[in-house]
Structure formats: structure tokens, C-alpha cells
Amino acid sequence: MQRIQFDPEIIYVQKIYFFMFLATLTALSCAIIFWLLGLFFALLVLGIGLSVSYIAMLTKKTFSPPSKALTAQRMAHEISQDTRPVSIARFACQLYYYFHEPTQAISLLEKFLPSQDPLLCTTLADILLKEGKTKQALYILRENSFALDDPLLLATQGHVLLHIGKIREAANMYERSLLIAKQNGFPSSGAHWFTRKLLTLSYMASIHHTLADCYCLLEDLPSAKQQYRAGNLLLFDLSLWRHSIVRSL
Incomplete structure (x- = not known):
């Protein structure tokens, strides 16, 4: 399985x-x-x-998701009553992660892409990146009218640029993403306010850490240490703290 x-x-x-x-x-x-x-x-x-x-909590690494049958029932019920972008994005994520149907998930998101919703665009680009379609992901992100104003879109552009080796450009995207996120926050995910708060802290910590990785690759170690520290301070879980670049990069 x-x-x-x-x-x-x-x-x-x-x-x-x-x-x-x-x-x-x-x-x-x-x-x-x-x-x-x-x-x-x-x-x-x-x-x-x-x-x-x-x-x-520190030692907990994995969590069991709901059964596929239960997830499918919830998906069918939600999508029949709610076609907001956040619901479409959640539905596509369930298709991709729970049911391992990348083609269906991508097709669904592309259908609603003309709405220019940042969350839909980010979700689609993230899936495309995971599927190895980096050029298509970057094109979709840059074509969005909020490409330089939405922190999630900026961070995802940073992920794609980092993946293709454009380190300086990726760092610029992460820096701008953090700046806007601190000013305006992240777009609503439709979750409970406490969950949204946790996600915001987690996403900001992740961006700080990835920006630090960029600085390491650019051999700017003082800035890297500063970003690692900034990300760590946002996380209650010490097992997620970072102090150096991950080997996969």
C-alpha cells in the first residue's frame, strides 16, 4: 500500500x-x-x-489518514455543495495525495485556473512540480495576476526556481514572500482559525528555512544562520528545527 x-x-x-x-x-x-x-x-x-x-510529539513522524471510502464520501458531499476555490483546491489535493490520481487532480485545477485564484494556482503548480513538470509549473505561476503579490504564489515560484538551480532568483522570491506574509498574512485555507494560525507559522518557518538553504548555496552563511534561527523560533516542535542545509538540495 x-x-x-x-x-x-x-x-x-x-x-x-x-x-x-x-x-x-x-x-x-x-x-x-x-x-x-x-x-x-x-x-x-x-x-x-x-x-x-x-x-x-517529537518522535511522532507519520499519521494515519481517514479511510479512502470515508474520504470519497466526504469529497462527493463537499464538491456537490461547495465550489469555492478553497474547496476545489482541497478536492484536488485529496485526489492527488489520497487517491494518487495526478491526472484527474491536474485536470480539475486547470478547469478552474481562469479564476486566477492564488490558492488554486499554487496547488496546481505544487502538484506539477512534484510530477516533474517544472516549466509548466513556473509558467502557470508567472501568468497569475497575483504572481508578485501573493505570498504562497511567491514561495511556490521560489520552490520551482530552486529546483531548477536559479538560487538567487529563488531567494528573491522567498524574501518577498516573507515580507508580504508579515504584512498581509496568507490567503485563507478555509480551515478553523487555530489551524490557520498553525499553518501560517509552519509555512513561514518553512520559507525561512528554505531561504536559509538558498543563502547557504550562495555562501552567505551569516544570513543563512539568521534565517534558520527565525524559522526555528516559529516552531514549537524542536524536531523540526533546522541548522544547516538538507542533503537533498
């Missing part, structure tokens, strides 16, 4: 919710211990429980 490969930003959100679930169990246990044995033992349970919860 082919494993679903989630983006690191999604993994981070899942890890945070996993920690919160364990922390909630710890808090309930703490309340019971406080009622039965008193404050000292309650605080002891709280400290141990939170420590174990955090370590469990």
Missing part, C-alpha cells in the same frame, strides 16, 4: 494537535489526582504528563 506523503507544514499541524490531545488527557488526570491525593501529586503528574506528551 502506497503511503501518503504529507507536506511538512501539514505534519506540523498534526503533531501539534497530537500534543494537545495528550496534554488534555494529562490535564484530566491531573484534576483527578488533585481531587484524590492533593496538589503536590497533581503537579507531579502534570509535569511528567506534559513531558511525556512533548517527547511523544
Whole structure:
């Protein structure tokens, strides 16, 4: 069975919710211990429980997705009632990641591409990049009317440029993406506000880290260290902290 490969930003959100679930169990246990044995033992349970919860989050690397049958039912229900760009993008991602249907996912996104929606365009370009169609991905991104104004479009252009070896241009895109994201934020993904907040922090950390990789390749080590540090400070999970360029680059 082919494993679903989630983006690191999604993994981070899942890890945070996993920690919160364990922390909630710890808090309930703490309340019971406080009622039965008193404050000292309650605080002891709280400290141990939170420590174990955090370590469990650090070591958690994968998450099981819902069953394909359940996902298909949800997809059919959502797409029949909601044709907003965010829903189309989510539907295409499920086709690509859950059902491994790149042709259908790309075809669906291309159908709605004239809307010029940044999220749709970014999703399509990201899938094309993963499928090795870098020139097509870059063309679609640059043709979008928000190409130089949307942080996700800018960051995705950076990914494509980095992939084809245009390091300086990629760094420029990441720098502009961070600047605009800090001013205006990222476009809404339709998720709950807390999930959106986590995704924003995760995406910004990822851009900082990738920009740092660019600086490493450009032999600007002081700037690279600064960007690694900036990205790390946005992440609660120490296992996702970065201090050097990844070997795959």
C-alpha cells in the first residue's frame, strides 16, 4: 500500500494537535489526582504528563489518514455543495495525495485556473512540480495576476526556481514572500482559525528555512544562520528545527 506523503507544514499541524490531545488527557488526570491525593501529586503528574506528551510529539513522524471510502464520501458531499476555490483546491489535493490520481487532480485545477485564484494556482503548480513538470509549473505561476503579490504564489515560484538551480532568483522570491506574509498574512485555507494560525507559522518557518538553504548555496552563511534561527523560533516542535542545509538540495 502506497503511503501518503504529507507536506511538512501539514505534519506540523498534526503533531501539534497530537500534543494537545495528550496534554488534555494529562490535564484530566491531573484534576483527578488533585481531587484524590492533593496538589503536590497533581503537579507531579502534570509535569511528567506534559513531558511525556512533548517527547511523544517529537518522535511522532507519520499519521494515519481517514479511510479512502470515508474520504470519497466526504469529497462527493463537499464538491456537490461547495465550489469555492478553497474547496476545489482541497478536492484536488485529496485526489492527488489520497487517491494518487495526478491526472484527474491536474485536470480539475486547470478547469478552474481562469479564476486566477492564488490558492488554486499554487496547488496546481505544487502538484506539477512534484510530477516533474517544472516549466509548466513556473509558467502557470508567472501568468497569475497575483504572481508578485501573493505570498504562497511567491514561495511556490521560489520552490520551482530552486529546483531548477536559479538560487538567487529563488531567494528573491522567498524574501518577498516573507515580507508580504508579515504584512498581509496568507490567503485563507478555509480551515478553523487555530489551524490557520498553525499553518501560517509552519509555512513561514518553512520559507525561512528554505531561504536559509538558498543563502547557504550562495555562501552567505551569516544570513543563512539568521534565517534558520527565525524559522526555528516559529516552531514549537524542536524536531523540526533546522541548522544547516538538507542533503537533498
